[in-house]
Every structure is written in structure tokens, then in C-alpha cells.
Amino acid sequence: MTMNIGYENLDALFHPRSVALVGITTSNPEHWTRGFLEGYLGLDFPSQGNLYLVNPRGGTVDGFKVFQKIQDIPDTLDFVVGLVPSRSASQLVIDAAAKGAKFIHFCTAGFSEIDDEEGKKLEAELLRTARKHHVRIIGPNCLGIYCPESRMSFSALFSPESGPVGFISQSGGNANYLIRQAALRGVHFSKVISFGNACDLNESDFLEYLADDPKTKMIAMYLEGIKDGDRFLRALKYAAEKKAVVMLKGGTTPAGARAVMGHTSSLAGSRDMWESLCRQVNAIQVQNLDEMTDVLVTLTLLTAPAGRRALLFGGGGGSSVIVADTFEKRGMTLPQVPKPVINKLREFSQDAGNFFSNPIDYSQSMDQANVKRALDILMGWGEFDFIVNFMVPGQSTRAGSFSGRVFKFDHLSRPVAIVIPPAFDPAEADGIFRYINHYVVAGYPVYFSFDSAACAINLVLTYNERISFRQGLR
Amino acid sequence: MTMNIGYENLDALFHPRSVALVGITTSNPEHWTRGFLEGYLGLDFPSQGNLYLVNPRGGTVDGFKVFQKIQDIPDTLDFVVGLVPSRSASQLVIDAAAKGAKFIHFCTAGFSEIDDEEGKKLEAELLRTARKHHVRIIGPNCLGIYCPESRMSFSALFSPESGPVGFISQSGGNANYLIRQAALRGVHFSKVISFGNACDLNESDFLEYLADDPKTKMIAMYLEGIKDGDRFLRALKYAAEKKAVVMLKGGTTPAGARAVMGHTSSLAGSRDMWESLCRQVNAIQVQNLDEMTDVLVTLTLLTAPAGRRALLFGGGGGSSVIVADTFEKRGMTLPQVPKPVINKLREFSQDAGNFFSNPIDYSQSMDQANVKRALDILMGWGEFDFIVNFMVPGQSTRAGSFSGRVFKFDHLSRPVAIVIPPAFDPAEADGIFRYINHYVVAGYPVYFSFDSAACAINLVLTYNERISFRQGLR
Numbered sequence: 001m002t003m004n005i006g007y008e009n010l011d012a013l014f015h016p017r018s019v020a021l022v023g024i025t026t027s028n029p030e031h032w033t034r035g036f037l038e039g040y041l042g043l044d045f046p047s048q049g050n051l052y053l054v055n056p057r058g059g060t061v062d063g064f065k066v067f068q069k070i071q072d073i074p075d076t077l078d079f080v081v082g083l084v085p086s087r088s089a090s091q092l093v094i095d096a097a098a099k100g101a102k103f104i105h106f107c108t109a110g111f112s113e114i115d116d117e118e119g120k121k122l123e124a125e126l127l128r129t130a131r132k133h134h135v136r137i138i139g140p141n142c143l144g145i146y147c148p149e150s151r152m153s154f155s156a157l158f159s160p161e162s163g164p165v166g167f168i169s170q171s172g173g174n175a176n177y178l179i180r181q182a183a184l185r186g187v188h189f190s191k192v193i194s195f196g197n198a199c200d201l202n203e204s205d206f207l208e209y210l211a212d213d214p215k216t217k218m219i220a221m222y223l224e225g226i227k228d229g230d231r232f233l234r235a236l237k238y239a240a241e242k243k244a245v246v247m248l249k250g251g252t253t254p255a256g257a258r259a260v261m262g263h264t265s266s267l268a269g270s271r272d273m274w275e276s277l278c279r280q281v282n283a284i285q286v287q288n289l290d291e292m293t294d295v296l297v298t299l300t301l302l303t304a305p306a307g308r309r310a311l312l313f314g315g316g317g318g319s320s321v322i323v324a325d326t327f328e329k330r331g332m333t334l335p336q337v338p339k340p341v342i343n344k345l346r347e348f349s350q351d352a353g354n355f356f357s358n359p360i361d362y363s364q365s366m367d368q369a370n371v372k373r374a375l376d377i378l379m380g381w382g383e384f385d386f387i388v389n390f391m392v393p394g395q396s397t398r399a400g401s402f403s404g405r406v407f408k409f410d411h412l413s414r415p416v417a418i419v420i421p422p423a424f425d426p427a428e429a430d431g432i433f434r435y436i437n438h439y440v441v442a443g444y445p446v447y448f449s450f451d452s453a454a455c456a457i458n459l460v461l462t463y464n465e466r467i468s469f470r471q472g473l474r
Numbered sequence: 475m476t477m478n479i480g481y482e483n484l485d486a487l488f489h490p491r492s493v494a495l496v497g498i499t500t501s502n503p504e505h506w507t508r509g510f511l512e513g514y515l516g517l518d519f520p521s522q523g524n525l526y527l528v529n530p531r532g533g534t535v536d537g538f539k540v541f542q543k544i545q546d547i548p549d550t551l552d553f554v555v556g557l558v559p560s561r562s563a564s565q566l567v568i569d570a571a572a573k574g575a576k577f578i579h580f581c582t583a584g585f586s587e588i589d590d591e592e593g594k595k596l597e598a599e600l601l602r603t604a605r606k607h608h609v610r611i612i613g614p615n616c617l618g619i620y621c622p623e624s625r626m627s628f629s630a631l632f633s634p635e636s637g638p639v640g641f642i643s644q645s646g647g648n649a650n651y652l653i654r655q656a657a658l659r660g661v662h663f664s665k666v667i668s669f670g671n672a673c674d675l676n677e678s679d680f681l682e683y684l685a686d687d688p689k690t691k692m693i694a695m696y697l698e699g700i701k702d703g704d705r706f707l708r709a710l711k712y713a714a715e716k717k718a719v720v721m722l723k724g725g726t727t728p729a730g731a732r733a734v735m736g737h738t739s740s741l742a743g744s745r746d747m748w749e750s751l752c753r754q755v756n757a758i759q760v761q762n763l764d765e766m767t768d769v770l771v772t773l774t775l776l777t778a779p780a781g782r783r784a785l786l787f788g789g790g791g792g793s794s795v796i797v798a799d800t801f802e803k804r805g806m807t808l809p810q811v812p813k814p815v816i817n818k819l820r821e822f823s824q825d826a827g828n829f830f831s832n833p834i835d836y837s838q839s840m841d842q843a844n845v846k847r848a849l850d851i852l853m854g855w856g857e858f859d860f861i862v863n864f865m866v867p868g869q870s871t872r873a874g875s876f877s878g879r880v881f882k883f884d885h886l887s888r889p890v891a892i893v894i895p896p897a898f899d900p901a902e903a904d905g906i907f908r909y910i911n912h913y914v915v916a917g918y919p920v921y922f923s924f925d926s927a928a929c930a931i932n933l934v935l936t937y938n939e940r941i942s943f944r945q946g947l948r
Contacts, residue, residue: 035871113829115816143871155871171792173837173869180868184899224795250795253802255832258810262829263791271803287803288796288925290895317737318645321698321724322762328727329745329761336732342589355587355736358729363647394654395647397509397617397629421764422896424922425658426907433900448898451762 010201010209013103013136014147014191016078018050020099022092023083023108026057026066033083035155036107036144037062042156043148050075069095076100079152081144086110086122089140090129097133104130106140112197113141113264127199141264142196143172146179148189149215155179163188164217165296166210168203170195170224170264171250174289178220181293186440187300190215197264202227204235211239218244218299220292224251224260225269237281244463245283246295249274282466284459294447294456301445303415305386308332308461311378314390314419315363317355323390323419323450324359330454331461334358341381345374359390371407379412387412388453390419391435393428402431406438418446419453484675484683487577487610488621488665490552492524494573496566497557497582500531500540507557509629510581510618511536516630517622524549543569550574553626555618560584560596563614564603571607578604580614586671587615587738601673615738616670617646620653622663623689629653637662638691639770640684642677644669644698644738645724648763652694655767660914661774664689671738676701678709685713692718692773694766698725698734699743711755718937719757720769723748756940758933768921768930775919777889779860782806782935785852788864788893789837791829797864797893797924798833804928805935808832815855819848833864845881853886861886862927864893865909867902876905880912892920893927 019040025031040051041062052075053061058068067073070080070092077099082092086108096104111123123140130137138144143154148162154172158179165182167189169175175194182188190213193206203223210216219239226232239245251260252271278285286292310332312323324334335358337345342356349370355361362374375387387409393402409416418439423429439446447453493514499505514525515536526549527535532542541547544554544566551573556566560582570578585597597614604611612618617628622636628646632653639656641663643649649668656662664687667680677697684690693713700706713719725734726745752759760766784806786797798808809832811819816830823844829835836848849861861883867876883890892913897903913920921927 032871038872115829157872157874169792171790171795172871173790173866174792174796176871177792177866177868181898222792248796250792250799253799255802255808255810256795256799258831259791259795259798259829259833259835262831262835263795288800288923290923316647317733318643318648318651318696318724321645321730321733321737322648322722324733325724325727325730326762328729334729336729355589355733357732357736359733361733361736392647392651394651397506397646397650398512398631400631422898423903424655424896426903429897429900429903429907433903449762449764 010205012078014145014152015150016049016152018052018075018077019045019079019081019152020052020054020070020073020077020096021081021083022054022070022096024053024055024061026055026059026061036081036083038156039153039158040151043151043153043158043160045151048151052077070099071095073099078102080104082106082108084108086119086140089122089126093126093129093133093135097135101135103136103138105138105142105144107143108139109141111140111199113262115262123197123199130200137200138193139196140199142170143175143194146175146189146192154194159183159188161188162190162215164300165189165220166213166216166218167192167220168195168206168210169193169222170198170203171222172196174222178222178289178292181289182296184440185293185297185446186443187293187296198227204228204231207235207239211235211242216243218246218296220246220296222248222250222289222292224264233277236277236283240281240283244299245281246292246299247278247283247285248287248289248292249285282463282470284463286459290452291455294452295459297445297447298456298460301443302386302417302457302460304464305415305461307385309335309384311384311387312359312390313362313375313387314359315361316392316395317361317363319390319392319395320355320359320361323388326450327388327454330451330458332454332458335383337378338381341377344377348373367405368407375409375412379414384414386415386417388417388419390450392421393432394425400427402428402435404431404435406435409444416444417453417457418444419450420446420448422448484679486552488619488626489624490523490626492526492549492551493519493553493555493626494526494528494544494547494551495555495557496528496544496570498527498529498535500529500533500535510555510557512630513627513632514625517625517627517632517634519625522625526551544573545569547573552576554578556580556582558582560593560614563596563600567600567603567607567609571609575609577610577612579612579616579618581617582613583615585614585673587736589736597671597673604674611674612667613670614673616644617649617668620649620663620666628668633657633662635662636664636689638774639663639694640687640690640692641666641694642669642680642684643667643696644672644677645696646670648696652696652763652766655763656770658914659767659771659920660917661767661770672701678702678706681709681713685709685716690717692720692770694720694770696722696724696763696766698738707751710751710757714755714757718773719755720766720773721752721757721759722761722763722766723759756937756944758937760933764926765929768926769933771919771921772930772934775917776860776891776931776934778938779889779935781859783809783858785858785861786833786864787836787849787861788833789835790866790869791835791837793864793866793869794829794833794835797862800924801862801928804925804932806928806932809857811852812855815851818851822847841879842881849883849886853888858888860889860891862891862893864924866895867906868899874901876902876909878905878909880909883918890918891927891931892918893924894920894922896922
């Protein structure tokens with residue numbers, strides 16, 4: 001009997017007809033185990049599947065009968081979320097298998113990640129039991145599955161909307177953060193797997209699955225360690241040939257590696273190794289979750305620019321200088337606007353306080369009619385590949401609140417990126433959130449700083465250039 | 475007659491007994507010229523000096539009589555803010571000089587910064603007139619002076635509180651941004667000069683003045699170009715020997731240099747040159763205004779750590795891994811907590827979900843009593859130079875809003891930095907603003923990302939190390 005049942009069978013994991021939350025607390029609504037119930041209810045799983053709760057105390061929770069034993073459930077089970085103490089994990093595998101479950105996610109911590117022999121023994125026993133009963137384990141020490149299409153969720157705060165991104169995260173907290181940050185920016189997910197200690201199913205299983213999943217157009221990974229280097233290398237190469245892969249490797253420094261050991265019991269690998277690996281397979285390597293969000297925003301919402309020529313258009317003289325420096329330092333070019341085009345702009349724009357060299361500092365003439373006319377003239381010239389519209393609140397002498405005018409860019413045949421810093425000042429927060437939301441709803445990529453925009457756009461341009469280069473070599 | 479009257483006389487510029495705002499609009503309260511009146515009233519200048527308004531239309535504004543001519547003012551003048559059109563600037567110099575004014579700030583744009591011979595001619599004529607009438611010019615094309623001590627301000631949004639930072643900014647918008655950002659973080663200013671085209675008084679004059687100003691403990695500069703390289707080099711060396719100098723040079727790329735030309739009519743200089751210059755004189759070079767704010771926060775609020783050993787303490791496993799990597803990549807070391815110390819922490823901390831290796835992931839045991847006990851144990855060990863307390867909202871499965879617990883660190887004999895991302899999610903904004911404000915009011919340095927904290931702390935540590943190294947060589 002081989003236990004390598006292969007990634008192709010994982011499809012069932014993401015489409016269960018019946019799910020049991022085993023070990024959910026009945027007494028304390030504040031207890032963390034309730035988060036899973038909230039997640040499945042928040043995405044309305046019961047509208048398309050059967051949801052069961054199990055706790056030895058019985059009773060009801062949120063109108064759901066709580067079964068005292070998993071054996072009492074009058075149904076077979078496809079997927080079990082294990083919220084039981086680590087010592088009860090193996091017994092749950094046996095009981096769930098008897099109910100037909102093929103997949104069990106163990107949220108439970110207290111296994112190999114703690115610095116203690118007992119935890120390692122329990123995890124080894126858990127795996128042996130799972131193998132024996134033909135059950136696959138997700139975890140332990142993780143948050144499991146978010147799949148909007150099938151209404152599976154480990155948080156009620158996640159969007160019900162599906163999107164193109166598959167995310168494989170060794171950390172549950174980082175999964176929560178990325179999913180919510182990305183949704184605020186208009187980026188949604190096909191499947192997210194928080195997989196923790198990976199005692200059974202691991203990063204390579206999920207990577208191979210997502211590489212072939214037609215609902216997943218790009219793959220993001222937060223990894224702390226890998227279980228089998230050779231297999232992972234093959235899986236990464238395979239996935240990166242088919243889809244954009246965005247990689248955040250945690251634990252590439254000595255202290256980071258120690259944190260990884262305590263967090264998910266993994267061996268981290270060196271920084272140089274990961275950099276060269278990502279370069280070799282053309283995966284997009286990022287340094288933190290915000291950079292990952294920026295890259296996903298760029299991949300999904302900034303329709304691939306034809307090249308590196310940026311037209312920067314926005315408000316404020318000092319800002320214009322800094323944004324120009326930032327984009328050139330990150331490898332973009334800012335073609336100079338020719339004199340005849342500048343003269344056309346001058347005809348109807350206030351002269352003092354505006355300048356037109358690229359960046360176009362248009363702060364003194366910012367109304368929709370002028371902006372449209374100016375952009376139409378610039379499009380008539382057209383020697384740029386994308387537009388960056390920037391706006392920096394807090395530059396004004398008088399405006400304590402922020403009511404940034406929003407513009408329409410739909411008619412332009414160039415991708416447009418929006419840059420606005422996040423809310424630092426409570427007095428500006430409402431206006432900034434409204435501004436951001438306007439552009440997110442309208443489908444634009446929104447970035448929170450000049451540098452984060454330039455960095456993410458550069459990473460994606462580099463990725464695209466490498467694809468073209470390799471295709472050229474074939 | 476020499477016109478190099480020297481920086482020592484600038485003291486009068488910052489302490490006028492009488493100020494006239496000439497050219498302020500009488501009809502339109504929304505007009506930008508009103509910002510200066512709001513600024514002087516906002517800081518209550520009339521409580522210690524005489525404020526006069528001038529406009530040919532006369533009348534009253536905000537209860538102030540508006541004089542039709544500057545000659546009508548029944549007082550001598552120390553300082554004039556020129557809000558008149560560029561063509562009237564030279565005449566204003568003559569009239570103001572007749573009233574005794576030694577300093578005129580011209581906010582007016584439309585001089586050498588516009589791509590037009592007329593502007594350059596007007597600026598040259600303005601300077602000739604000023605020389606002839608023994609008047610010094612600040613500007614044109616800038617916002618002028620903010621000096622809380624003497625209640626001068628170009629914005630009502632600025633803090634009335636004085637602080638240790640002198641700021642010389644060629645851009646008015648960047649001055650507005652930095653002053654407000656810094657105040658939100660608990661950093662205040664001695665004097666700020668927005669100096670624009672610098673047709674007369676320039677960056678070197680102000681730098682020499684602030685180097686000797688006892689109210690100024692450190693100097694920040696946003697420069698686009700310099701008027702006299704040799705003199706500036708001497709001034710910078712002189713200032714950097716006496717005080718920390720934080721330098722943001724705009725226009726170090728081709729497009730940035732073009733923007734500089736349109737913005738303040740300056741020649742920018744190359745990136746390499748500025749980098750080597752800053753290294754040579756031990757000025758702290760930063761890449762943008764947020765980094766400048768972070769460095770000022772560090773210099774003023776993170777009592778100089780004795781070394782690079784960081785103790786990271788906070789919440790979230792995935793965050794812990796990333797913060798560890800970030801601080802080590804930026805050149806800090808994270809000493810490993812010894813086993814006996816970890817065992818002491820284990821005695822009263824929940825085991826699963828916490829780890830204690832540095833970073834200390836304390837997310838599962840975060841209450842004031844536990845945190846205090848844990849930090850006391852860690853202080854008993856003490857092999858670290860500073861503490862970074864980190865908190866990342868949005869990692870939680872259940873908390874949609876943010877109500878981060880705040881802790882007391884007063885009893886620790888190590889500097890403490892606070893890291894929390896800014897408000898990205900409207901639902902978390904109130905809680906985050908409260909959290910930030912708590913620590914700012916309590917006098918802690920607060921940073922908005924792992925990387926911005928690590929970057930700024932590294933820059934300041936490097937600055938301190940170079941000072942020690944040079945002193946060692948003497």
C-alpha cells in the first residue's frame with residue numbers, strides 16, 4: 001500500500017458535502033474554537049452542505065444540536081475539523097475514518113512545534129494512525145481551509161467572493177492577515193490552505209494541486225520549512241511553469257530560523273538558497289506580507305504593462321520629486337513629455353504650481369474636466385506603458401481632513417495604478433478609506449506608498465520579462 | 475558693502491515683534507492666502523506680537539482691519555509675508571524696507587521655477603532690489619517659517635508645541651507632510667523653513683543657523699538643489715559635527731532631477747555624490763519622508779541603545795518569523811534566550827501557541843500581569859540592548875475590530891520601540907489610532923512596519939557607531 005495517494009485526490013478536500021467540527025466548546029462563546037463555526041456560518045456553508053458539531057457535553061450551540069460522540073452523527077462525513085486536545089487526536093482519526101472521512105484538519109497545537117519529546121511522539125502517532133486508517137491530515141497546528149466556492153472558512157471575516165489566487169500558508173495568522181488585506185484591495189482567493197506542521201499533507205501536495213487547479217490563476221506561498229527538498233523543487237518548477245508563484249520564505253536568518261522551529265517545527269534553509277531557487281524557476285520572491293499583497297494586487301489588477309515606461313500624474317511638487325526618484329530607483333523609466341505636448345497642457349492649465357515634465361504635477365488644476373483633457377492630450381502622445389496616479393494627503397496647508405477628488409481613467413488604453421498613503425491621521429481616515437474604496441470597487445490596483453508600488457510593479461515586470469526571454473530562447 | 479550678512483543675524487527672522495501678511499485675499503475665505511492668517515491665529519501670534527493684513531481693497535478679515543497700503547500700517551515691521559503676484563514682488567520689497575522690515579518671505583510662485591524667461595528675469599530683479607534695500611528674501615515659491623516658540627506658522631494644523639528638530643525644506647508640501655506626520659508620532663520642531671527657489675537666503679544659511687541654534691538638537695533637510703557646493707559642503711560638515719543631520723535629497727535620478735528643475739529651479743546632483751557626501755560627514759541619508767519621520771522618531775524617542783542586540787516581544791507566530799528575519803536582515807542581532815530563562819517563562823505562560831526563543835511570541839498569554847512578569851524575567855537575563863514590542867492587527871480569526879491591549883514598559887531599563895501597522899481596515903481604525911496614541915502620549919517611538927522600524931533603528935545605530943569610531947580615532 002502506498003500512501004502517496006497524489007494531489008489529484010485533494011479536490012474532495014475542497015468540496016465536502018458534510019463537515020464536522022469536533023471539540024467545539026459548548027460553554028464559552030469567546031473560545032477560539034467558535035471561530036470555525038462562525039466561519040462556516042459566515043460563508044453560509046449549511047446552504048450547500050451538512051454541518052455537524054461534536055462535544056462530549058452535548059446540548060446546542062447557535063441552534064445546532066451538539067452531538068456527544070462523532071458516532072452519533074446520522075450521516076457520513078467528508079471532512080472533519082479537529083479542535084480536540086493533542087492527546088485525543090489519534091482517537092479522532094479512528095472515529096472519523098469510521099464515519100467515512102478522508103480528510104481531517106487538526107487546528108490543535110502542542111505537537112512537534114513545542115520543545116518537548118511528548119509533542120513529537122504524539123505527532124508521530126497521529127501520522128501512523130492516519131496512515132493506517134487511510135485518512136489524510138492537514139496540520140496539526142494550523143487553521144485549515146478557506147474555499148469561498150464551497151463556503152468553507154475558518155473566519156467569519158473572510159470574503160464570500162472567489163478569486164484567482166491560491167494561497168498556501170504555513171502560518172494561520174499570516175493567512176488571516178493576507179486574506180483580509182488582499183480583500184480590502186480587491187484581490188480574492190480560489191483556495192487558501194493554512195497547513196502548520198505538515199505532518200502528512202505538505203506544501204508540495206498543495207502546490208501540485210493548485211498548479212493544476214483551473215480555478216487558481218496564480219499561487220502565493222508563505223513557507224517556513226519544507227519536508228522534502230527534491231520533491232518541493234520539482235513541484236515549484238512545475239507550478240511556476242504554469243502560473244505566477246509569489247513566494248515569501250520565513251526563517252531565512254538565524255533568528256528567523258529559530259522562530260520557525262518554535263512555530264511550525266520546520267527547518268528553514270538559507271537566504272541565498274531561496275533567492276537563487278526563486279530566480280531559477282522565475283518565482284516572485286517577496287520579503288513580507290504587505291509586499292506579497294502588493295504583488296498580488298499588481299498581478300490581478302494592473303493589466304500587464306507592455307514595458308517599463310511610467311507616466312506619473314498627481315499632486316504636489318515635493319511629492320513629484322520623490323515619486324520620480326522612487327520609480328527610477330526601482331528600475332522604471334519616466335519618458336520626458338515633449339515640449340509641444342507640454343504647450344498643449346499649458347493652454348488650459350494654471351501655470352504656477354503645475355509642472356509637466358513627468359511627473360506631471362497637476363495639483364493646481366485638479367478637476368475632472370481638466371484631468372480628462374490633460375490625460376487625453378498625454379494619450380495622444382502615448383509614449384508610456386502605464387500610468388501612476390499619486391495623491392499624498394497631509395501636504396496641504398489648510399486641509400485637515402481629506403476629501404481627495406477621484407477621477408475616471410476608464411477611457412485610457414493604458415493600465416492605471418493608484419497610490420495613496422494609508423490613514424495615519426484620524427482626521428483624514430474617513431476620506432482616505434472612501435478614496436481607496438472608490439478605486440478598489442472600480443477595479444484599480446491601489447498601493448499605499450510610492451516605494452511599495454514601484455517595488456511590486458518592478459517585481460511583476462521582471463517576472464514578465466523573464467517569461468518573454470525564456471520564450472524567446474525556445 | 476557685503477551682502478553676506480551671515481547666519482547669526484537670522485535669529486531676528488524667527489522672533490518678529492510685528493508681521494504683515496501682504497496680499498491676503500479679502501473676498502474669498504477659501505483662497506490659499508488665508509492659510510497664513512489661519513496659521514498665525516492658530517498658534518496665537520497676536521498674544522505676543524502685532525499682526526497686520528494688507529490688501530488694496532481694504533475692509534476687514536476675521537475682525538482684523540485690512541490696510542490698503544503697507545505704508546498705512548501705524549507700526550514698523552519686522553517680517554513680511556508676501557502673497558502678492560510675482561510682478562509686484564520687487565515693489566513690496568521697497569515698501570517693506572521703508573517700514574523697517576529686514577526679512578520678506580515670498581510665497582508667490584511664477585519665478586525661475588517656471589520654464590519661461592520672464593520668471594527668471596523677475597527673480598533676478600527681486601534679488602537686486604532686496605540687495606539694494608538691505609532686505610533678505612525667503613523664497614520665492616515656498617511656505618516660509620514655522621516656529622512654535624514665537625508662534626509663527628503657515629498652517630493652523632501645526633502643533634503649538636516646540637521640540638528639538640530643525641527642518642529645512644525646499645518644498646512646502648513636504649514641510650506640511652513632515653510636520654504633521656512627526657507631530658502624530660510625538661516629534662516636534664524648533665524651527666521649520668520652507669525655502670523654495672532660494673534666490674537669496676539658501677539651504678547653507680539656514681543650516682549654519684540651525685547648527686548653532688541652542689533650541690535645535692537635530693536637523694532634518696529636504697533638498698532639491700544647492701546654490702553653492704563648496705559653501706554647502708562646509709556648512710554640512712560643520713552642522714554634522716555638532717548635531718545629527720538627517721538628509722533627504724530629491725532629484726537624484728534623471729526624472730527626479732527634471733522634476734526638481736520644474737519645482738524649485740534647482741540643479742540636483744547625482745545619487746552617488748550625495749551618498750558619498752552623507753557617508754563622509756556622517757549625515758543620516760533617508761529615501762523618503764516616511765523614513766525621515768521614522769529616523770526623527772528614533773533619534774528623539776528611542777533613548778540611544780547601547781548596541782544592536784534586539785529583544786522582540788509580541789504576538790503571532792507568523793509575524794514573529796517575519797519580524798525576526800526583518801531585523802536580522804537590517805543588521806540587528808537577536809540573542810537567543812537561554813534555556814533556564816525560557817523555563818522560568820514556561821512556569822506561568824500558556825505553552826501551546828507561545829514560543830520563547832526571541833522573538834518571544836507571547837500572543838497566547840497577553841495580559842499585563844503575565845507580560846510584566848515575563849519582561850522582569852527577561853530583564854533579569856538582560857543580554858539585549860533594546861526591546862521591540864510588535865502587534866499586528868488582522869492576524870486574528872475572530873477580531874474584526876482592533877482592541878490591542880497596551881502595556882507598561884516604564885520600569886524596564888532598556889529603550890522600547892512599538893511596532894503596529896497603520897489602519898488599512900476601517901473596522902480596525904479607531905482601535906489602532908487609540909493604541910498608537912496611547913504609546914505616543916506615553917513617549918514611546920511608534921513605527922508602522924517591521925521594516926520601517928528596523929531600517930530607522932539601523933540608520934541611527936550606524937550613525938552612533940560612526941560617532942564612537944571617530945571619537946576612538948582621536
